[in-house]
Amino acid sequence: MADFSFPYFYNYPPYFTLQPVRDTREKQVELWKQLILKYCKHHKYFVVDLEEGDFPLFANANIDRKLTYEAREVFLGALVSEGKAEWMDKGHRRCLILWRRIQDWAELLLSFVRENGMEDSVMTLEEIMSGDETRGSELAGIDRGVLIRGIKILEQKGKAAMFKGQATDDDGVKFSAH
């Protein structure tokens, strides 16, 4: 995977402080929103923990600055307002980043199934998330929750059916994706 290149503002200290002036703040929020999405997409991160030290993007050792909890909440909140993220708890301590929409994940899964002639086959969720079949594809590393929601969309279209296995590891999906 290519190295992630950080935009200029990431190394400019004031951007790590929530700006009080409205216009400056708007610009700042916009920059951070885009950075968070890009960063998560690059590393295939889905869940961001707002607690101190957990998400590497929020601290830049090069300039010795890190975002306060308030700042993190503001930036992620802005993504949530835009539908590009979801709070996973009422306390706003964990956030699901939808750098790809659920419906687009569903499409991706469907395409994968068709391209690999798996229209009538069965796969476990584990296999999709981290198995040999999907290695190197966009699906590899997908978040389990996101995958399930994507499959549900396909279910509604009659293209797939989820089933429960003996153990969680065996939970899977049968495709009928013709």
Added chain:
Amino acid sequence: MRRRPGISGLQTAAAARDQYRSLGENVAKIRTDLMKEQLATFRNQLEEFARKHKNDIKKSPAFRAQFHSMCAKCGVDPLASNKGFWAELLGIGDFYYELGVQIVDICLATRPHNGGLLDLEELRGLLAKRRRASREPITEDDCLRAVSKLKSLGGGFEVFTVGHRKLVRSVPTELNRDHNLILELAQVHGYVTVQEVEKELTWKAGRALDALENLMREGLAMVDDGHPDGKRRYWFPCVGSAATGTEAVESVLSSPN
């Protein structure tokens, strides 16, 4: 002429003065006529020169600057109007007009980042990148001329000096002396603290904070509360180091609006 006492002596002196005066006036008139003639000849030669070297003027900044200087000496302003002999012959009006439009463009695009103050060198760098297609290099002189034309259109365009740099202002807000002094101080590290300003400029408490808060409200400064020492720093994107500045501005220009 021997001075002779008495009334006739006075009359002679007066008559002499008169003669000298009219001679003086004649000489002055002759000199003026001669000068007018020389100027007219010079103008013609300048036009001839411009015609012959049209391409050089367009392509070489040094040549262009010299040409402007020659024009100024004989009272010709090639940019005075977009119509007329000079503009038509050289298309120079177009050149500066185009440059002016590009400058406005860049200033507007970078305003969210720097609050409407852009370092002249940075502007030049960005213009050079924009104009890569045409091979006419842009000098500081060209920028200054284009900005002065913009100034006459209103909208607050102005070039002013802070410390050792020139800044292009594209917003109507003028900086007062307090602000200028702070900007100059900020050039050293890219930021200042309240204490630093009070110490270096020997201001009473409150004055520094007021000025800094003002600059922040105008969008020229950003606050930084993240330093381990706990002191609030006011950063000035418009006087940051050239490297990060250009990178920042380029990034602003290339991001979708």
